[in-house]
Amino acid sequence: MSESVRKMLRAKLVVLGRDNSGKTALCVRFITRRFIGEYEHKREVTYRCQKIVDKEAIELEILDTVNKECVGPAASSLESSIKWGDGFLIIYSVTDRSSFEAVSRLKRLIDHVKQTLGIPTVIVANKCDMENGRVVRTDEGQALASDLRSVCFALTDNSTAISDSMK
Numbered sequence: 224m225s226e227s228v229r230k231m232l233r234a235k236l237v238v239l240g241r242d243n244s245g246k247t248a249l250c251v252r253f254i255t256r257r258f259i260g261e262y263e264h265k266r267e268v269t270y271r272c273q274k275i276v277d278k279e280a281i282e283l284e285i286l287d288t289v290n291k292e293c294v295g296p297a298a299s300s301l302e303s304s305i306k307w308g309d310g311f312l313i314i315y316s317v318t319d320r321s322s323f324e325a326v327s328r329l330k331r332l333i334d335h336v337k338q339t340l341g342i343p344t345v346i347v348a349n350k351c352d353m354e355n356g357r358v359v360r361t362d363e364g365q366a367l368a369s370d371l372r373s374v375c376f377a378l379t380d381n382s383t384a385i386s387d388s389m390k
């Protein structure tokens with residue numbers, strides 16, 4: 224098939240994680256390549272953008288969720304978001320242990336809803352610039368990612384490192 228008629232690949236990504244872990248900051252940074260301090264935090268937003276992945280253009284839809292618990296009234300909304308997604312980013316803050324503990328629960332829910340263990344999931348350790356406030360060690364993040372058969376990235380959303388890793 225010629226390049227011009229070839230359909231563009233599409234993927235739907237869902238960004239999950241506890242409140243204040245940095246989901247929106249990460250999405251905004253990914254889309255705009257800038258760290259922006261002021262933005263709408265408490266709203267679920269779907270971003271659309273095109274990126275080049277492995278030399279191929281891909282149209283991404285990125286769902287930035289608001290914090291939803293795996294149990295209780297918000298659970299069905301969380302499950303709907305998971306059903307919608309093709310791939311997942313689970314983000315925690317290295318300064319907040321409860322956000323780290325939420326990662327396993329979210330990953331288990333993804334596996335349960337998708338009924339398979341092979342769903343692409345990346346775990347993101349965020350706020351690595353806040354070394355003084357760190358309560359989750361790097362090796363804990365790596366061990367968890369390995370337990371959950373996921374990839375783990377350490378990021379800080381307001382450094383240049385992220386823009387390089389996310390180009």
Ligand SMILES: Nc1nc2c(ncn2[C@@H]2O[C@H](COP(=O)(O)OP(=O)(O)OP(=O)(O)O)[C@@H](O)[C@H]2O)c(=O)[nH]1
Pocket residue numbers: 240241242243244245246247248249259260264265266288289290349350351352353378379380381
């Ligand atoms: N120092 C530092 N602050 C960050 C980083 N990422 C996000 N923040 C800040 O952390 C706060 C929470 O970030 P958000 O992106 O709103 O977090 P969220 O997960 O979307 O939060 P909810 O909307 O409550 O679910 C904001 O004040 C951000 O500016 C980071 O890498 N380093």
